[in-house]
Amino acid sequence: MKLPARWILALATMTTATVAVATFTLIAAWPALAAETAAVPPDPDVVRWGFASAALAAGLAALGAGYAVAQVGTAALGALAEKPDLFGRVLVMVGLAEGIAIYGLIVSILILNRLG
Numbered sequence: 667m668k669l670p671a672r673w674i675l676a677l678a679t680m681t682t683a684t685v686a687v688a689t690f691t692l693i694a695a696w697p698a699l700a701a702e703t704a705a706v707p708p709d710p711d712v713v714r715w716g717f718a719s720a721a722l723a724a725g726l727a728a729l730g731a732g733y734a735v736a737q738v739g740t741a742a743l744g745a746l747a748e749k750p751d752l753f754g755r756v757l758v759m760v761g762l763a764e765g766i767a768i769y770g771l772i773v774s775i776l777i778l779n780r781l782g
Contacts, residue, residue, distance in 0.1 A: 708781065708782060712781075713781055716777055716778070716780070716781040717778075717781075719777055720773075720774040720775075720777040720778050721774070723770050723773045723774040723777060724770050724771055724773075724774040725770075726770065727766055727767050727769060727770020727771065727773070728767050728770060730766050730767075730770075731763060731764055731765075731766040731767035731770070732767075734763035734764075734766055735760060735763045735764055737763075738759050738760050738762075738763045739760055742756040742759060742760055
């Protein structure tokens with residue numbers, strides 16, 4: 667299936683915008699991340715947003731992994747119905763799709779560790 671040029675342009679634009687926003691966020695947050703942390707109690711708003719971002723990272727990664735496994739699993743069952751000897755390759759593809767949820771869990775753990 668070939669994607670139309672406008673979809674490719676839209677995907678490229680969204681990717682570029684995401685990279686630009688992430689880069690700006692990291693550059694803007696650098697002075698705050700580089701500052702030494704004293705024994706100051708954390709701000710409740712920071713902790714609240716930290717918990718929300720950790721939950722969002724894990725939740726969206728789980729949703730993305732569920733969608734990916736659904737799509738790959740459907741195609742995998744169709745392929746296995748025709749050629750059962752593809753089981754090993756199909757299992758790897760489903761495992762790669764499931765890895766998205768693990769990455770989201772790791773990101774949420776890193777966010778929670780940063781909260782202290």
